[in-house]
Amino acid sequence: MTIEPARVLKAIEKLEQIDPTHEFAYERAFLAFLSVRSLPAVVYPFHNELILYRTRPHDNDVLFEDISEITNPKPHLIKNFARCNRPFQSKFYCSEDRPTSFMELVNYWVSYKKPGDHLYATVGRWQISGDVPTLIVTSPDKELRTSDFDLYHGSHYDEIVKEFDKPTQEASHIFYRYLYDKFRKSAKNDPLVYIITAAYCNTVLALNEPGIAAVCYPSVPFGGQGINFAFNADFFAPERFQLTNVMRNRFKVYALPDNLLGFRENEAIDAKSIDLATGKIIW
Numbered sequence: 001m002t003i004e005p006a007r008v009l010k011a012i013e014k015l016e017q018i019d020p021t022h023e024f025a026y027e028r029a030f031l032a033f034l035s036v037r038s039l040p041a042v043v044y045p046f047h048n049e050l051i052l053y054r055t056r057p058h059d060n061d062v063l064f065e066d067i068s069e070i071t072n073p074k075p076h077l078i079k080n081f082a083r084c085n086r087p088f089q090s091k092f093y094c095s096e097d098r099p100t101s102f103m104e105l106v107n108y109w110v111s112y113k114k115p116g117d118h119l120y121a122t123v124g125r126w127q128i129s130g131d132v133p134t135l136i137v138t139s140p141d142k143e144l145r146t147s148d149f150d151l152y153h154g155s156h157y158d159e160i161v162k163e164f165d166k167p168t169q170e171a172s173h174i175f176y177r178y179l180y181d182k183f184r185k186s187a188k189n190d191p192l193v194y195i196i197t198a199a200y201c202n203t204v205l206a207l208n209e210p211g212i213a214a215v216c217y218p219s220v221p222f223g224g225q226g227i228n229f230a231f232n233a234d235f236f237a238p239e240r241f242q243l244t245n246v247m248r249n250r251f252k253v254y255a256l257p258d259n260l261l262g263f264r265e266n267e268a269i270d271a272k273s274i275d276l277a278t279g280k281i282i283w
């Protein structure tokens with residue numbers, strides 16, 4: 001199906017006009033994406049190659065004993081929009097390494113911590129087995145591909161788009177330039193960002209169910225150099241996700257110039273073992 005550039009531009013105009021405080025803000029974003037009729041989507045199949053890290057932050061000095069306590073939360077606990085989810089929608093968020101996983105929590109930590117406070121983070125190392133068809137958001141412009149992520153997946157984008165007719169190629173470039181900006185933008189002072197990115201993810205995932213298992217996108221705090229994944233809740237299953245290591249970290253908050261905060265790790269405890277059969281973590 002040919003996608004006309006004018007249709008994409010009209011959808012983007014509708015998205016930018018959304019009032020994020022309106023009761024139907026998310027629904028309007030969803031409908032704007034549907035108005036494109038055939039959404040461009042770059043899907044990359046990972047094969048038995050993912051080792052990822054998921055961090056659960058907590059204020060109390062506890063050692064979680066149940067694996068379920070460090071997996072994705074129950075839907076009723078999700079009260080806000082995030083990069084790939086709406087409220088009451090649970091995703092298994094994780095990152096390619098521990099530093100990226102921690103960095104994703106910085107904005108959350110600085111919102112309520114002060115110098116001298118302690119905070120805790122329990123991070124699990126997960127090995128994902130089998131095929132993982134993953135929605136990729138990358139730049140359509142080669143000159144903007146500076147990270148390893150964009151250099152690798154940008155070429156995959158090129159291979160897919162070159163099979164389209166000319167109008168659809170142009171429409172895809174316009175669309176992905178817009179998405180590229182939104183997925184790399186902080187939502188700290190702009191609530192519309194998460195409404196748009198979550199609506200895009202859910203539109204594509206709903207139209208392709210169950211063909212896409214996750215969304216892969218760069219880390220905003222790391223300037224696009226770290227990689228994050230958001231797995232569909234239905235895809236998270238013991239036969240696919242194996243917890244191999246767990247560590248509980250303690251950080252102390254300290255003051256930096258210009259009223260900024262820093263976080264210094266001052267304790268790390270490794271779990272002694274993991275009993276996958278019983279779902280228990282042994283410290």
